[in-house]
Amino acid sequence: MIEWPLRNFCQARSGDKGNTVNVAVFAPDDVLYDILVRELTADRVKNHFGNWVKGPARRYEVPNLRALNFVLQGALDGGGSRSIRIDNLGKCFGPAILRLTVPIPEKVAQRYKGGPYHEFGGIH
């Protein structure tokens, strides 16, 4: 097993509604999706954002898209028009989550080396 950051193989997009941010993380195949389901808990995601997320975090599984959708309440410093943060709309929560790492079997990792994410410096 090797620890891989999600940026090596996942897509992620975040959006805002009021003071809530949702972050959807997408795995490229079933094996990696199962790893995400096992490893990427709502607590881990909430903790990653520290005091930026003041409310509860909930996780929804979306198997048809091989995605996990995290809903983070109290995450936007009051909401887009009330926040004093630079990223007042939470657009960077998606990318930020890609820092988290999960254990990947070597064999699976090999498949993604040299893939699309390799080219842009994601995979080392």
Add this chain to the structure above:
Amino acid sequence: MRNHVVRVAAAQGFYGDSPEAAMAVAQEGNIDYLSFDALSELTLAILAKDQAKNSRMGYTKDLVPTMRSLLPLARRHGFKLLTNAGGINPEAAMNAVWETASQLGLKGMKIAVVTGDDVRSRISDFMEQGILGEDLEDGTPFSTIRQNLLFANVYLGSWPLVQALRMGADVVISGRTTDSAQFMAPLLYEFEWPSDDWSRLSQGVMMGHLLECSAQSTGGNFSGNWWDVPNMDEIGYPIAEVAENGAFVVTKSPQRGGLVTQDTIKEQMLYEIHDPRAYITPDVICDFTTAQIRDLGADHVEITGTTGRPAPNALKMVAGYTAGYMGQALIGYCWPDALKKAEKAASLIQSQIARRQWHYDEIDYAYLGWNSLGGPGVPRPGEELDEVYLRVSVRAKTSEDAAKLGRLFPPLSLDGPPGMGGGAGMQAPRQLLGMWSGLVPRTLVEPHVKVRIEEVE
């Protein structure tokens, strides 16, 4: 027999989006409907402020110039337009578009306006009936924000827009509707789907959801291999080709840049979604987990299988209220020790605020180049940064208090750590707005929804 396939094109994903993609598809003319989503929670706040300054404003300022360009093309090619750019003042928007069409000599063009979403005048009524209790998100009682209220709008669904189309409208202008309604209404009109056909309605919502944020389905804000998106400088917006059974294909103009693949589509599918099994709209509650995506290649992606269940009994109301002011300042520090210098400057500002006994509800210190966008999860940089900007922002009760912050910064160029440059420094205070959301029974809203149509002379 109605059209076999209805082609709906996205024209705008927010107030401020580029009109170029819409112009291109309008000139090509191979569409039946061109739909705009001009509104966000933030946009209504901006428009409410515009209207407070001038009672004839309150709709987006790009509406008239956009319509001036598009209306002649709509007449030539026979497509219809739907927009929620009416914002907080759809009647005024309608008059302005009517005037524009008239000046262009587009006699006989029919402009419709949908109203009834704006419930500011009915707030007392609602409160007496005890329906505006606590905020859905954080429990704030409505009574505590009422005196600072700027706007209050209920999200309408597709049916009032359908009514406008049935009355013969060529252009439908509305205020707050769900974003997807602007795209879905043409399907309900063209295919005459029954209002309880929950699966086809859900496919319609899904289509609208995939189109409402313009290029976010066609390679914009795409977290996959974004570096491979062709011609991003002239990115095309999504076009949906919808069949009577609800199946649809998302594509884009072949003349424009961008990328439509399973990967670009799925990112948008969950954008701003909470429970994917219960995406609540006024028209249907959708289950996005049953949707199937099939990549047909060459920028064509098919979506089928979205299901749904009966529409809710209540509609969502969002009310905006004034909530103080933000003051902010930005200064840069150069190598060496750029981050340490910026941190030293932050500590100086902190001491000066404390010594002056200025009281702010919140003070935020962020370091551009390190953690201003990523937040607490970003580790301290392992390597020395070549430059760092310190941004300090405060939440203040008054504009004056917010403005004071900036004055602490210019002296730092001589009095603080070495190598301060890029003194973007003080920025004008910005009013902050809170959003209160709650539910209103649809029986209190829908009888007040009106559609008015006028023919251009």
